Amino acid sequence: MESPRRFDTITIIFNPNSTGDAPRLAEGLRDELVPALPDTEVLLTPTDHAGHAIDLAREAALSGNALVVSVSGDGGYNEVVNGAMASGAEDVVCAVLAAGNANDHSRVTGRKPLGEAIVEGQVRRIDLLRISIAGTDAVPAAEPVHAHSYIGFGLTPIMAIDLEKGSKGAIKEMFSVARTFRKFKPFEIRQSDGERRKFDSLVFANISQMAKYATLSEADDHPSDGKFEVVIFPHMAKWKILLTALRASTKGLGDQPSYSRYRFSTLKPLPYQIDGEVKDVAAGTDITIDSIPQALAILG
CATH class of the missing domain: 3.40.50.10330 (Probable inorganic polyphosphate/atp-NAD kinase; domain 1)
Known part of the structure; x- marks a missing residue:
């Protein structure tokens, strides 16, 4: 030692x-x-x-x-x-x-x-996520921002608003998930291959759990492998996405694909969540999510 x-x-x-x-x-x-x-x-x-x-x-x-x-x-x-x-x-x-x-x-x-x-x-070291947001004609490029845990688009920031109102326990959390469907709409992005695709949720996860009980991935809990998990909910019937979200709150979603970099472009303004804080990104913006290996020295 x-x-x-x-x-x-x-x-x-x-x-x-x-x-x-x-x-x-x-x-x-x-x-x-x-x-x-x-x-x-x-x-x-x-x-x-x-x-x-x-x-x-x-x-x-x-x-x-x-x-x-x-x-x-x-x-x-x-x-x-x-x-x-x-x-x-x-x-x-x-x-x-x-x-x-x-x-x-x-x-x-x-x-x-x-x-x-x-x-x-x-002391040990962990990876960080980094989100880089390119500029548009109307909005200048922002400085890259780091995330210690996750960055989420679509359902994730909408869920965050309800989940952070103080629900206590997995059952109440499931009801919070259900409430979000009254105001939720899918979003469309252009992926790095040029194809437009529609999603209900897109989460880049440096840890395996979020929102107290939702298990996103079965990956190692210690984020130090130079990659992040991408948890994708493609657009589907609302009852199907509800069942998937509830499964995340109970049994978990199982293994998810890992990446060291993920790129896409927004087609409309989008909210996103970064480590619990909800922000917005403009339409027509190129976004890059990177894993920065062993970037942060920590204790705990």
């Missing part, structure tokens, strides 16, 4: 106005680490606004030999990961302490309590 990694600083980023227990958990982690790591500076760093964690994580990473901890759900951790990646620092390590409602990444990839993992200091 390698010698434990010791950091100059541990920056714990959290939302002080969280409706959940993020402030209490952040303080609890600080209180656990300070006596256990007397030679490490442990900082509590609250956010001021949406997106602030990106800047805070970038600044913390640039200080050198830093661990940046997000006390949050998947969306907050996404900001910290993107801030760390934007810093260009090669020695930064990230971690997430689950707080709030959506904690798929922590639940699927976590191996032990975070405080214990930090004290043990055994």
Whole structure:
């Protein structure tokens, strides 16, 4: 076993106005680490606004030999990961302490309590997803964004709106899935072979589960193989797609194809979900999803 990694600083980023227990958990982690790591500076760093964690994580990473901890759900951790990646620092390590409602990444990839993992200091590396969105005549190209867990188009972002309203348990989650069909419409894209195809859902998954109970793939839970799973729901009768979605919430969808890169073009404006946050992309946009192997050093 390698010698434990010791950091100059541990920056714990959290939302002080969280409706959940993020402030209490952040303080609890600080209180656990300070006596256990007397030679490490442990900082509590609250956010001021949406997106602030990106800047805070970038600044913390640039200080050198830093661990940046997000006390949050998947969306907050996404900001910290993107801030760390934007810093260009090669020695930064990230971690997430689950707080709030959506904690798929922590639940699927976590191996032990975070405080214990930090004290043990055994760092490992995981892949990241990267979405690159080309510009159009009306909308300039966006900077590539990384995802630690998944990127989804179609049914996925619509499901996310209902699932993140606080449903508890697989049965209530299944009812949330059913409700989305009242407002759901399929979408059409042009794939890299030039063919137009219609889908109900298209998910690029770096982990095997999302939305608390939905099992997307039987792949290894540790996202470090340089590939991601592509979970496709081709357009079909609504009763069939409903049964497929319910199967994901109970038995799982089984093995899915893996890719290191996937390209397509939008034909109409589309919402998409990236690590729990819903965004939009314009029509006529070229999109590339890449796996960035071993891109992120983590603890937990």
